[in-house]
Amino acid sequence: MKRIKTPLEQNGFQRYSSSEEIVHYLQTLAFAAGQFARLDCIGHSAQGREILALYCGDDSKNQRANRQKLRIMLAGSQHGASEAAGCEALLYLARAILTGELQQLLEHFEFIMIPNANPDGRERDSSKNGNDVNINRDFVLLSQPESCALDAAVLHYRPAVVLDLHESAVLKRKTLGLEGYLTDFEAQFDVASHPAISENLQNYAELQLLPALIAAVETRGLRAQRYIREITSTKQPVTHGDLTMRTFRNKAGLRGALAILLETPMEPKADPHPTFRNIAVRTEKQWCCLQALLQVLQPQQPAILSAIARAMQLPPQGNIALNGSYVPRNESPVTRINLRRRDTREIESIEFADHRAIAAHDFLQLPSAYIVHAHVEVFAELFERHRISFDKVTEPFETVLENDVFAYGDTPERALRVLDTSRDRAVVMSGHLYVPLLPDTARLLPLLLDPRSSSSVFQYPQFIQLIAADQPFFIARVADQDR
Ligand SMILES: [Zn+2]
Structure with missing residues (x-):
């Protein structure tokens, strides 16, 4: 051809x-x-x-x-x-x-x-x-x-x-x-x-x-x-x-x-x-x-x-x-990288601290589902954009919920930390969102919804302002073992 x-x-x-x-x-x-x-x-x-x-x-x-x-x-x-x-x-x-x-x-x-x-x-x-x-x-x-x-x-x-x-x-x-x-x-x-x-x-x-x-x-x-x-x-x-x-x-x-x-x-x-x-x-x-x-x-x-x-x-x-972050490599804390001088175009080998090891942190035991108690329209729209399946609860039901209480400082990037976590039987009201963890979203959903995650929507001002400090967080984890 x-x-x-x-x-x-x-x-x-x-x-x-x-x-x-x-x-x-x-x-x-x-x-x-x-x-x-x-x-x-x-x-x-x-x-x-x-x-x-x-x-x-x-x-x-x-x-x-x-x-x-x-x-x-x-x-x-x-x-x-x-x-x-x-x-x-x-x-x-x-x-x-x-x-x-x-x-x-x-x-x-x-x-x-x-x-x-x-x-x-x-x-x-x-x-x-x-x-x-x-x-x-x-x-x-x-x-x-x-x-x-x-x-x-x-x-x-x-x-x-x-x-x-x-x-x-x-x-x-x-x-x-x-x-x-x-x-x-x-x-x-x-x-x-x-x-x-x-x-x-x-x-x-x-x-x-x-x-x-x-x-x-x-x-x-x-x-x-x-x-x-x-x-x-x-x-x-x-x-x-x-x-x-x-x-x-x-x-x-x-x-x-x-x-x-x-x-x-x-x-x-x-x-x-x-x-x-x-x-x-x-x-x-x-x-x-x-x-x-x-x-x-x-x-x-x-x-x-x-x-x-x-x-x-x-x-x-x-x-x-x-979360994951880059940390110094134990076995080789420094490395050399070739850069080129702008004036002479000659190569120079420069020493850098080597932080190419990844430390995983903030581990979370996966819940069987998340419940969104407030701002349901905002989150329904978010889940639709990510093609994450959810149901709007029509019949109230009782289950065991885990709720975090967050505290934050006063910088724009207010690092959220968990003050307290409660675990109680509670009633999920109709109109709230039930978001099950399915195999294809189980790794993604907690990153998106947990305010501690550097990948969460709560890294953005329009979402972080929805969190009331010192109050139970409006997104709860279903802790029932009936997966
Ligand atoms: Zn690019």
């Missing part, structure tokens, strides 16, 4: 593909691929642009009779025009799978590609959406249509693997750049790492998948490493990525997928580049990592399916950690 040029190639790499060109390109590809592709609209952006998912799969009879295929979701350019290369590389991948040299991958995989996850950001030359919100910090509130669409797509398609594609500037003008340094890496990968995610899945991701992935990328000629969170100062400790449910990666992991973050670098805007902001080179790096990932995933399919099957079971002891 004739190679259909992507908009970026058609433009001679002189500008990024526009959201409109991307829609048109996906339609052209889907049409050319016939039965192997389908284009689904999974939502609309804040400014009303379509968010498209390209499903690629071979549903023909002898393929269906075949063993189970690994379903992979790839989300590109959540950070809009600021990180444009992920989208451009996914268009290469879609073309290669549907009309080119990677067609045989459909024997092993199904793909859901969301190349342009933030179409407003691409048009506004921004990392944020049309409401000026960073959508990759919105997976707790789901206040934006883009984050809602991505989260709902994970539930709808139930991918085994989710890849979230990002880029990072090597020159941080306002922070590390002021100290005279640029970062120096070529490809980094992280995995979902909230401690409430099943241990099985995390062990598989960290001990098997990541090393294989890093090795495969290095074989293809890029230096690769486990993700190190943005270095803004030579005095900071180094850690891996965000440990809350605010990010797409952790949310997808808590929903039971093997979730992976990819980040490749961008050169300074001001430097002379062979193409517009070096987009040809940036896209090539993402494309290299995508190919390495698919090469690694294929033989690992049985291990992945078994790890994610166990991820959906309730935690073995019936308790989970509400």
